[in-house]
Every structure is written in structure tokens, then in C-alpha cells.
Amino acid sequence: MTATGTAVQAETKSGAEGTDTGTISGGHLVAKALKAEGIDAIFTLSGGHIIDIYDGCVDEGIKVIDVRHEQVAAHAADAYARVTGKPGCAVVTAGPGTTDAITGIANAFRAESPFLLIGGQGALNQHKMGSLQDLPHVDIMKPITKFASNVVTTERVADMCTMAFREAFAGAPGPVFLEIGRDILDGHVPAESAVIPEAGKYRFSTKSIGDPADVEKLADMLVKSERPAVLLGTQLWTGRGSQKAIDFVRQLNVPAFMNGSARGTLPPGDPHHFHLTRRYAFNNADLIIIVGTPFDFRMGYGKRLPKSAQVVQIDMSYATVGKNRDIDLGLVGDPGSILAAVAQATTGRSDNGGKGRDAWLEQLRGEEKRLQEERLPRLLKDTAPIHPLRLAHEINQALTDNTMYICDGGDVVTFAGGVVQPHGPGMWMDPGPLGTIGVGMPFVLGAKQAAPDREIIALFGDGSFSLTGWDFETAIRYDLPFIGIVGNNSYMNQIRYGQIAKYGEEMGDVGVKLGDVKYDEFAKMLGGYGEEVREPKDIRPAIERARESGKPSLINVWIDPNAFAPGTMNQTMYK
Numbered sequence: 215m216t217a218t219g220t221a222v223q224a225e226t227k228s229g230a231e232g233t234d235t236g237t238i239s240g241g242h243l244v245a246k247a248l249k250a251e252g253i254d255a256i257f258t259l260s261g262g263h264i265i266d267i268y269d270g271c272v273d274e275g276i277k278v279i280d281v282r283h284e285q286v287a288a289h290a291a292d293a294y295a296r297v298t299g300k301p302g303c304a305v306v307t308a309g310p311g312t313t314d315a316i317t318g319i320a321n322a323f324r325a326e327s328p329f330l331l332i333g334g335q336g337a338l339n340q341h342k343m344g345s346l347q348d349l350p351h352v353d354i355m356k357p358i359t360k361f362a363s364n365v366v367t368t369e370r371v372a373d374m375c376t377m378a379f380r381e382a383f384a385g386a387p388g389p390v391f392l393e394i395g396r397d398i399l400d401g402h403v404p405a406e407s408a409v410i411p412e413a414g415k416y417r418f419s420t421k422s423i424g425d426p427a428d429v430e431k432l433a434d435m436l437v438k439s440e441r442p443a444v445l446l447g448t449q450l451w452t453g454r455g456s457q458k459a460i461d462f463v464r465q466l467n468v469p470a471f472m473n474g475s476a477r478g479t480l481p482p483g484d485p486h487h488f489h490l491t492r493r494y495a496f497n498n499a500d501l502i503i504i505v506g507t508p509f510d511f512r513m514g515y516g517k518r519l520p521k522s523a524q525v526v527q528i529d530m531s532y533a534t535v536g537k538n539r540d541i542d543l544g545l546v547g548d549p550g551s552i553l554a555a556v557a558q559a560t561t562g563r564s565d566n567g568g569k570g571r572d573a574w575l576e577q578l579r580g581e582e583k584r585l586q587e588e589r590l591p592r593l594l595k596d597t598a599p600i601h602p603l604r605l606a607h608e609i610n611q612a613l614t615d616n617t618m619y620i621c622d623g624g625d626v627v628t629f630a631g632g633v634v635q636p637h638g639p640g641m642w643m644d645p646g647p648l649g650t651i652g653v654g655m656p657f658v659l660g661a662k663q664a665a666p667d668r669e670i671i672a673l674f675g676d677g678s679f680s681l682t683g684w685d686f687e688t689a690i691r692y693d694l695p696f697i698g699i700v701g702n703n704s705y706m707n708q709i710r711y712g713q714i715a716k717y718g719e720e721m722g723d724v725g726v727k728l729g730d731v732k733y734d735e736f737a738k739m740l741g742g743y744g745e746e747v748r749e750p751k752d753i754r755p756a757i758e759r760a761r762e763s764g765k766p767s768l769i770n771v772w773i774d775p776n777a778f779a780p781g782t783m784n785q786t787m788y789k
Contacts, residue, residue, distance in 0.1 A: 237402040240368040241266025245274040247375035250413035252300050255279055255663050257287040261307020263334025266399045284311050286656040286685045288318020291329040293660025299454055301382055302329035312351045319389050323358045325646025328387035330378050337397035355391040362391040368401040373409035376416045386531035423555040424547035433559035439501040441574045447507025448474035449530050455550015456639035462553040467568030469578050478636035490585040491578050499523050506549040509538040510647055528552050599774040600750050602626050606633035608753040616669050622654025623675025624708030626701035628779035630673055652681030662694040670696040677706040689766040690741045697760045698768045700733045703775035711778045737768035747771045
């Protein structure tokens, strides 16, 4: 690599301390690396160690969005990555600034979301002397990142950033961390000696199809299968393989189920989109293809898949394939590319269009219709306090083709997960398998910055909103409008259910009772739109008024504290 992969414009700001014509600072090198990666915004909470990065970002035209807690900055960078397909970036100061961001890093690690966290540090000449906010950040971050390192020379700052970006996208993506000391960021080096890799020449395609022989094997299995089913998971959206998956299921006439960020790959009403019949389909299938989702607790660690079916797993990570459950075939690579290659490999083979599976799909549609009709009275329940299923139904009815749905909470979000169906790819965002609450407001900030023309409807539990809700003010300050809905039952209700189930009614208020907070008034206080809803018939009109307001909004919906989601009641920790 040459020392200057691209021409470096040296700093020429007169009066900037330590700045000489023909030199560049570490903070400006960070900004140039971010610009080369296509990043147009960072999320941050200020600190003295990191301010030269801000100066560099201003010069490079990168927006600096300052939030009220470092956890919010990390979650927002995660959301930015999920929406754009580019890495996000959060910048925090040393010590408590970095430790505050750990939850956001951990959540992105389990969710396989790529973003760079930059943390400050004291100067190298104060190493081990007890400088302000000094902590062993790299050691702390290593277990929950794909790559963690300090940067020890100003010349290498941009190069280390691009190294981190490569690591973030190696195999299954994830977060990375760089610790950069104050002296490294403030330091200046001759522009010609700074290592600045050229945009587009340090990262290349990750669209591998793995072993072509395995592609042929899966093509054979599909052609012979009478009752196949496919589950599309988060990695499909991460790799932007939605259209390839759509082509795959239509060409081969395969029923598709979706979880995580893959929700919306097929819209509601699509003849290959199935929602309520996953267990029924898997129990009756002869071939089950799991794409881009692990056999973790959400999949019953693979134990819910019958031994009578052949099971195939496609994943970006070799470590995930076959973990927790034996499989018949594993393919490692980009999920969308593998599905496209398999579809191509079936061309010209007997019944490659899967016409013989029409009866199988009709069987599933019949069961899907039966379950929908069985559930409908609960979705339309007209009682007060409002049943969470009715709230979920009204939200689902309010979605448009341009609406991204963000969910943040426990029991109320569990209810909604079985009801709300986005209309297209990239329109769903949830915490992922770490189950972190408090992601909602940061996800709104990151997603709306990344896609300002997209409408966002966010559903919060009242307990989860309270964790990061002060950044509603950040949405006001940066003019990031969204429709927020708080399902308010004045409890941490998912945990409340578990305590009652295990220990009796007398434990129903211990550690889980919240105040009756009027979040609509909170929104108004900060300059947003707020409205209170107590009757089911008023939910949809309130959503429409929030939509028309053009402001960040909170609709405070009072829901039944004694209604618990089946997913909550079936959790093994409460048995």
C-alpha cells in the first residue's frame, strides 16, 4: 500500500494550534477514512479526547449528531448500518464514555451489525500513570467485537480505520472498536507520510457462493422435494439479497417464512409469504432450508425442526453452520448469492418450477387462513384498557409501502411481533437476539438520518422508552420526524408475568411497577406532537394526526396490564 492512496488535502486553517501548512491531524485522518467508506454521519457524545474528529468531520462534510448518552450513539450507529448497508460510526470519549457504549456494541455483536466505535484515551506519555478516564478499553471490548485495537501513531490512523472496516465485514458482519489517544488525534504528520487507503481499493466483494458442489447438492435436494419450506433470516437483508430470495421462492415454488430483518422480504398477500404456519410447515416438510439465522433460543436451538425432514443451513459464518443441531447440508457464503446460484443450478431439471408443490402451498394457505380467522376476534377486541393485540392490529393497518417499523420493548413488542407485517425489504428493525430494550429511540435517530424520506413508526413499551427516551429531544433538534407509540401499562410486564407465574400474585408489583407516566405530555414539553389514547377506536385517528404533524411524536396508549403475550408465557425461564 502506498503512503497516499489518494491525494491528501493538507490542513490550512490559520490559527489552529499546532497546525502547519502541509500537515494533517489524526482527527482529520479519521474523518477522511470515514468519508472514503461512504459514511455521512457520526453519532457521538462530546468529550475532550475526541474533539479533533469533530473538526475533521466538519471539513469533510460529515454530519456530527450529538446525543444524550453514549449507549444511544452506539445503537444509532448500529441502526445506520442496518438501513444503509454501510458501516455506522459512533465516537465517544474515554473511560465512562466508552463503557457507556458497551451495551450498543454487545447488541450489534449478537445482531451481526457492522459499525465502528471509536473511543478516546489519554496520551501515550501518560500511559499507566492514571490519566483522566484511563481504562483498558481494548481488553474490555475484545470479547464483544470482531476486532479491537489501539492506534499508536498518527500516520496509521486512517489505515487502522480501514483495517477495522475490513474486519467488520469479514464473514458474518459485526462491530469493531478502535481506541485512539488524545495525542494521536491531536498530533500532526506530514500529509505525504499519512497512510490513507484509496476509496474502493481496500474492501472488495463478499458475495461468495461457497463450494459449488454444495450448490449442486442443494439443487438436487430441492428438485426431489415435495414439501420444502425456507426460513429467511437477518443475514439475507444484511447482504442485500432480498430480490434473489424473492426470485428463488417464486421460481422454485417454495413457501417462505421470515424472521429478524428479513421480515418484509415478501409483502403480506404474496402467494409465497406465510406468517402464522411456520410450526405446521416445519412439522410436515420434507426439506427445511434455514437462511442467515442461527439455531439459537429463537429457533429452540434447532430442536423444533423434526428429524423426519432434511435440514439445510446457509450462513455467512462457518462457526454457525451446524451449531446446536446436526444438519444434512451446510453452505457458507453470502445467502442471497447462494440462493441465486441454487436457483440457476435447478434450471432444466425435472419440475424445477415446483408445479407439483401447488397442493403443498394450498395446504399451508388453508391452515394460514384458519389461524387468521381464529385470531381475528382478539385483534378487534373493543375493550378498555386496550388489549395489546388490538394496538398491534391498528399499527399494522397504518403501515404504508414506505413505512419502516421499529419495535422496542418486552411483552407489548412480543404481541406485535406476530401481527405487524412490513410491506417490503428493510422495513423492520428490532434489537436482535440480545434482547436489548432501550434501542427504539436510538434506532429512530440512526434510521431516519440514514433514510430521511422513509416514514418510521416505532412501538415502545413504557419501560423500554424510559431508558433512552430523553433522546426524543435529539430527534426534535435535528428535525427527524417519526410516529412513536408507547404501549403504556405502567409495568415491566414481561418480567411481571414471570414473577407471578413463579412466586404468586404477591410478587406482581415487586421491582416491576412503573409510574403512570403521560408520555404524550413529555413529547409536548420537548416540542413534539403528543396525544393520549384510552379507547381502541381512537388509535388509528391518533396515528394519522401524528403523521400529519410532521414532528417527532408520541402517542401514549393505555393498554391492559393483565394481558400477556403467548411468547412471554411460553418462555422456559418462567417454567
